[in-house]
Amino acid sequence: MSDLQARSPRSAQLLRxxxxxxxxxxxxxxxxxxxxxxxxxLADQIDAxxxxxxxxGLSTPDLSLLVDGLRAERExxxxxxxxxxxxxxxxxxxxxxxxxxxxxxTRNTVSGASTAQLVILLVxxxxxxxxxxxxxxxxxxxxxxxxLVLAVNKIDLVEDPATVFxxxxxxxxxxxxxxxxxxxxxxxIPVSALHGDNVAVRSENTPYYDGPTLIEHLxxxxxxxxxxxxxxxxxxxxxxxPRTAEFPDYRGYAGQVAAGEVTPGDEVxxxxxxxxxxxxxxxxxxxxxxxxxxxxxxxxVLADDVxxxxxxxxxxxxxxxEPLGEFDATVCWLAEKPLRPGARLLLKHGTRTTQAIxxxxxxxxxxxxxxxxxxxxxxxLNEIGKISVRVAEPIVADDYTVNRHTGxxxxxxxxxxxxxxxxxxGDAIAAVxxxxxx
Amino acid sequence: MTIDISxxxxxADARPQLDGTQFDTLDxxxxxxxxxxxxxxxxxxxxxxxxxxxxxxxxxxxxxxKAFWPAPLPFxxxxxxxxxxxxxxxxxxxxxxxxxxxxxxxxxxxxxxxDGRLTERPDGIRNPLQTVPLLDxxxxxxxxxxxxxxxxxxxxxxxxxRIFSLRNSFGQWxxxxxxxxxxxxxxGKHSPGEQVRxxxxxxxxxxxxxxxxxxxxxELASIYYAHQREVxxxxxxxxxxxxxxxxxxxxxxxxxxxxxxxxxxGSTTGAVLSEAGDNEAILAEVAASxxxxxxxxxxxxxxxxxxxxxxxxxxxx
Numbered sequence: 001m002s003d004l005q006a007r008s009p010r011s012a013q014l015l016r017x018x019x020x021x022x023x024x025x026x027x028x029x030x031x032x033x034x035x036x037x038x039x040x041x042l043a044d045q046i047d048a049x050x051x052x053x054x055x056x057g058l059s060t061p062d063l064s065l066l067v068d069g070l071r072a073e074r075e076x077x078x079x080x081x082x083x084x085x086x087x088x089x090x091x092x093x094x095x096x097x098x099x100x101x102x103x104x105x106t107r108n109t110v111s112g113a114s115t116a117q118l119v120i121l122l123v124x125x126x127x128x129x130x131x132x133x134x135x136x137x138x139x140x141x142x143x144x145x146x147x148l149v150l151a152v153n154k155i156d157l158v159e160d161p162a163t164v165f166x167x168x169x170x171x172x173x174x175x176x177x178x179x180x181x182x183x184x185x186x187x188x189i190p191v192s193a194l195h196g197d198n199v200a201v202r203s204e205n206t207p208y209y210d211g212p213t214l215i216e217h218l219x220x221x222x223x224x225x226x227x228x229x230x231x232x233x234x235x236x237x238x239x240x241x242p243r244t245a246e247f248p249d250y251r252g253y254a255g256q257v258a259a260g261e262v263t264p265g266d267e268v269x270x271x272x273x274x275x276x277x278x279x280x281x282x283x284x285x286x287x288x289x290x291x292x293x294x295x296x297x298x299x300x301v302l303a304d305d306v307x308x309x310x311x312x313x314x315x316x317x318x319x320x321x322e323p324l325g326e327f328d329a330t331v332c333w334l335a336e337k338p339l340r341p342g343a344r345l346l347l348k349h350g351t352r353t354t355q356a357i358x359x360x361x362x363x364x365x366x367x368x369x370x371x372x373x374x375x376x377x378x379x380x381l382n383e384i385g386k387i388s389v390r391v392a393e394p395i396v397a398d399d400y401t402v403n404r405h406t407g408x409x410x411x412x413x414x415x416x417x418x419x420x421x422x423x424x425x426g427d428a429i430a431a432v433x434x435x436x437x438x
Numbered sequence: 439m440t441i442d443i444s445x446x447x448x449x450a451d452a453r454p455q456l457d458g459t460q461f462d463t464l465d466x467x468x469x470x471x472x473x474x475x476x477x478x479x480x481x482x483x484x485x486x487x488x489x490x491x492x493x494x495x496x497x498x499x500x501x502x503x504k505a506f507w508p509a510p511l512p513f514x515x516x517x518x519x520x521x522x523x524x525x526x527x528x529x530x531x532x533x534x535x536x537x538x539x540x541x542x543x544x545x546x547x548x549x550x551x552x553d554g555r556l557t558e559r560p561d562g563i564r565n566p567l568q569t570v571p572l573l574d575x576x577x578x579x580x581x582x583x584x585x586x587x588x589x590x591x592x593x594x595x596x597x598x599x600r601i602f603s604l605r606n607s608f609g610q611w612x613x614x615x616x617x618x619x620x621x622x623x624x625x626g627k628h629s630p631g632e633q634v635r636x637x638x639x640x641x642x643x644x645x646x647x648x649x650x651x652x653x654x655x656x657e658l659a660s661i662y663y664a665h666q667r668e669v670x671x672x673x674x675x676x677x678x679x680x681x682x683x684x685x686x687x688x689x690x691x692x693x694x695x696x697x698x699x700x701x702x703x704g705s706t707t708g709a710v711l712s713e714a715g716d717n718e719a720i721l722a723e724v725a726a727s728x729x730x731x732x733x734x735x736x737x738x739x740x741x742x743x744x745x746x747x748x749x750x751x752x753x754x755x
Contacts, residue, residue, distance in 0.1 A: 014463040067594070081613060083597040084590045086643045093463045095641050111618040237476040242509035250508060256473045256622070285507035287456045295461065297472035297505070310480050334618050348623055351480065408621045417604075417627030419617045 012088070015223055018097040018112035020140065021122030022132040026153045030122060030193035031085055031098050032063030037200035038215065040087035041066060063193075067098060082111050091219045106367075106382035107334045109139050110422050114408070117223045118147040120214070125155045125164055125190070129171045131368055137172075138367040141179040141432045142330065142384065142424070144404050147221060148176060148186045151214065155190040155206065156197065162208035165190045178370075180437025189214050230398055231316030232260035232268065233406045235350035236308055240299055252283055252299035253308055258350065258405040259398070260316060261293045262300065270306060271313045271396040272323035278303040279314075294405070311352035313396040321406075323394035328362065330386050330400070330428040331379070331411065331421040338378040339387070345420065349395040349409035356411065359388035365429045372429060386429050400424035401431050464650055468501065471638035473622060474601060475505040478583050478636055479512050481626045485583035485636075486543070486576075489515040489534075491527040491659050492701035494587030496534070497647055498639055500656050502585070503538060513585070514541035518572050520564035521548040522682045522704040530659035543579065545571035562682055565703045573609040576633055583626065583634045591643040601640050607631035648724050652717035661698040664715045668693050675708025699724075 021027050035041045049065045056062070067083060085096040097112035113119055119140050123133055140148065150172050158164045169188040176186045189198055190206050191214060197203035200215045212220070240252040262268075266279045281301040282289040292298045300314060308314070315321065333339050339358065347356035363372040365384040372386070379385045400407030411421035431437065478485050487502060489495045503511050517531060535542045547567050550556035556567050576584060590597045600616050602624045617625055626634050642650070651658065669676040669692060670685035676696050677684055682705035685691055696709035697720075714720045 012463050014466045067597070081598050081616060082618075083594075084640070085597060086591045086641070088643075088645075093643075093646075107618060111620060114620040115622070237473070238480045238506075240506060240509050244508075244510065247508045254476050254505070256469060283507075284456070285504035289456050291459060293459070293461070295466060295469055297469040297476070299507075346627070348625065350623075351477070353481075405621065408623065410620060410623050410625060412625055412627055417625070417629060417632075419620070419625045422618070422620045 012090075012092050013223070014093050014095065015117055015218065016095050016097075016115050017118045017120065017218070018109075018116035018145075019099055019120050019122065020109050020112065020136045022130065025122045025124045025127075026193045027098070027100075027122050028064035028067050029062075030120070030151060030153060030191070030199070031096065032066040033193045033196055033199050034096070034215070035066055035085060035087050036063055037196060038087040038089055040085075082108055089215060089219045094218065106135070106139060106332060106384070109136055110143065110332045110334070113140055113143045113145050114404075114422065116145055118149065118218070118221065119145050120149045120151050122151045122153050123168065123172075125152050125158045125161070125168065128164075128168050129175065133172075134175060135367040137175055137179055138365075138370060138432060139332070139384070141176075141181070141437065142332075142365075142428050144401065144428075144437075146185065146223065148181060149214065149217060150186070150188040151193075152188060152190045153193050156192045156195060161190065161206065165206075165208065178435050179432060180435040182437075187211065187217055189217065229402050230259050230321075230406070231319045232262050232266070232314065233258040233321075233396075233398070233403070234262065234268075234300065234314040235352070235396075235406075236310055236312045236314060237351045238310060239308070250301075251305075252301050253314065254297075254299045255314075255351065256297045257292050257294050259294050259403045261291055262298075263291045264288075267317055268302075268314050269317045269320050270308050271315055271320060272394050273307065273312070275306050276317060277306050311350075311393070313350065315396065321396050321398055323396050324391070324425075325394045326359075326388065326390045327395075327397070327425060328386060328388050328427060329409070330365075330384065330424040330426070332384050333379040333381060333421050335413070335418065335420040336381055337413075337420075338380045339421070340378050344414065346412040346414050347389065347391055347395070347409055347423070348412060349397055349425075350406065352393065352395060353412075354395070355392040355414075357390045359390060362386040362388060363429070365432075370433055372433070384429070386427060389423075395425075397425045399426035400428050401426060401437075464646065464653060467639075467642055467646060468504075468650070470622070470641060471498075471501045472505040474624065474636060474638040475502050475585075477624050478585070478626065479506070482583040482634070484579065484581050485513050485585065486516045486579070486581040487513050487585040488572075488587070489517050489531065489542075490587075490701060491517070491523070491531040491534075492587070493647060493651065493658055493662060494589065494639060496658055497642075497650060497656055498585060498587040499534065499538075500654065501638060511538065511540060514543060516543045516545065516572075516575055516579075516581070516584070518545045518568045518575070519547065520568055520703050521546065521551075522564050522680065524661060524678065524680070524698075524701070524704050526661045527659050527701055534657075543575060545575040547571055563703065563706045564682075565706055569609070576609065577631075581633065582628065583636050585636045585638065587639050588637050589642050589644070589647070590637075590640050599637060599640065601637055602626055603635040603637065604628060605633050605635055609633065611635075645721075645724055648717065648721050652721055655717075659701065661701065661709075662720070664695050664697045664712045664719075666693055667696050667709065669696055669709060672708075676711065677708050678704055680704045 019027050050061045052065050053062045083098045087094050099108040099112035152168050155161050190209050191198045198213045234255050236253045237255040240254050242250050269276050280303050282292050283299040343358045345356050361376050363374050363386045364376040365372050398406040407425040409423040410419050413420050600619045670689040697712040698709050714723045
């Protein structure tokens with residue numbers, strides 16, 4: 001390996017993060033600042049922003065223009081849809097889901113946070129923790145986001161920043177601890193996205209703060225790939241059968257390890273059939289693996305000629321989940337058309353898509369008060385509730401609070417095909433209300 | 439660790455044993471792309487891979503072949519030939535097709551110009567003319583999923599793009615009506631006539647692509663590596679003379695050491711001065727560059743602040 005490759009972040013970890021916050025708290029400016037300060041923005045992009053800023057009559061480049069790319073966004077000065085940004089430091093590469101803060105907040109926060117290992121929540125130092133911050137924190141708790149950063153932005157605009165920062169931090173800490181986060185998973189940082197204070201460079205304007213800059217924190221925070229709460233879960237995506245002269249009898253089960261780990265020689269159970277066999281090989285195009293953990297796309301070769309097809313799950317027998325035909329779930333409703341009891345929909349869980357009928361709407365969650373009202377008549381756009389679901393083919397799922405990958409599903413409109421809801425198997429609402437984070 | 443994936447691996451015991459515990463950024467990006475290819479193979483009837491011969495579509499194809507190893511690739515390729523392609527790129531396309539024994543569909547802009555369905559633009563640029571032949575090829579062949587090598591880091595409008603991107607029966611993208619994309623559950627449902635564009639390289643950056651090319655020793659079209667070429671300068675880019683015209687008066691032909699950073703149409707894509715003859719030298723050059731690949735060498739993106747968004751709305755990638 002050359003010096004260059006050894007020095008480059010080729011072996012670096014990938015961290016997936018998202019932003020959340022309300023309108024005008026400076027999210028786009030903060031994201032622009034992150035890109036700018038990590039030198040992820042090149043000269044021609046800066047030239048373009050400078051030109052556009054001058055056209056708008058501004059004296060300094062408006063960093064939010066680096067990220068607000070759609071015509072309508074630039075016209076209105078707002079962010080319309082989730083966008084994905086990329087930056088890197090010598091230690092890590094980052095994929096950032098940049099979510100808009102306006103009306104459709106739950107829908108966008110859910111989209112951005114579903115894959116995030118860390119979320120940067122912004123507040124305006126002049127306003128502090130507002131109702132939107134509470135709602136966002138509740139939704140992030142529901143989705144099981146492992147780590148939080150509260151960026152207290154515009155800290156340069158308040159009179160007594162030390163006191164303001166201390167008060168906001170205390171209030172946020174009490175909120176997140178009641179939602180179940182451990183204190184070491186939550187960090188508050190006073191920043192000015194506009195001036196770059198404590199983003200990449202430690203600011204002399206914040207002597208009361210001795211913690212890390214935002215970038216230092218993002219590059220150093222430990223993020224486990226996947227906590228080992230459950231054994232192997234391998235949703236079968238595709239059966240690989242070459243039927244070529246070279247591989248006349250090859251039969252492999254392709255998929256991505258969703259949880260746990262697999263090693264050749266492991267005994268496994270095929271679900272929902274319950275048939276047991278042994279993994280003989282873990283194949284990739286580059287060679288065999290001696291083990292594969294969550295996140296790896298591989299092909300498993302099994303000892304016996306068993307019946308396995310797309311939608312089945314290969315699992316460890318020790319803690320194999322029971323296939324579910326009827327279950328309770330928490331859903332975030334993402335569509336304009338409300339959800340009513342009796343709705344016939346499609347449900348996509350792992351690699352299985354099946355017909356589903358919604359039974360009762362058990363309760364509606366109030367993200368502001370962290371309480372629930374029983375038996376609503378419908379769930380409207382951006383509302384969260386607990387429902388009962390019956391499926392035509394059983395799904396092999398874990399509770400969402402135990403595993404995000406095997407506990408999540410989509411509800412899909414069978415007519416138009418649109419995604420209607422983000423679903424979490426089990427009672428994630430109760431876990432949030434009780435502050436019981438696993 | 440480099441293996442030619444076309445290598446026969448009939449003797450399974452002879453295959454290398456790899457340490458499965460190491461998992462870096464490139465492994466994560468590769469696993470994500472392979473997952474996406476297999477989802478599409480599992481859920482769609484007639485997917486196709488858009489292949490231009492450029493580095494992104496070459497990496498795209500490389501990952502697709504890996505996703506289904508040791509079975510043959512279950513998709514055909516589709517190339518939209520503007521008639522302004524560099525010969526080396528067409529040669530590379532045909533080489534790849536025969537090396538992996540693939541099926542290739544070619545949609546030709548020239549055919550549309552010849553019978554009047556399209557008219558040459560006054561500026562002679564053909565990239566925007568690709569949209570109609572592309573959409574026709576999709577509908578004639580009833581392709582329901584079309585893989586593209588687009589990356590979200592390329593451009594601000596692309597940063598908004600989903601991995602599964604629904605297009606209406608006119609092939610149009612509506613950024614305000616995108617489906618939320620949650621976890622790694624991709625929703626490919628669509629109505630007859632609609633199609634889904636699929637972007638497995640969404641989360642790669644330009645640097646990731648080059649690191650991946652270096653790591654996997656992916657074979658690329660020769661024009662990506664420094665070579666002597668007769669070029670002339672226009673708008674700060676080094677252009678190759680060809681059927682698309684040029685040089686004009688005052689634009690002198692010179693023979694220089696250049697390479698291409700992106701492969702687009704010969705009339706609008708320029709080369710950069712470079713001595714970088716191998717992957718390592720290119721990695722160093724890309725890492726140190728102060729210009730994006732598009733800003734440096736793509737005239738079509740300079741048209742307006744929202745040029746890419748406008749083209750995507752029409753049905754382009």
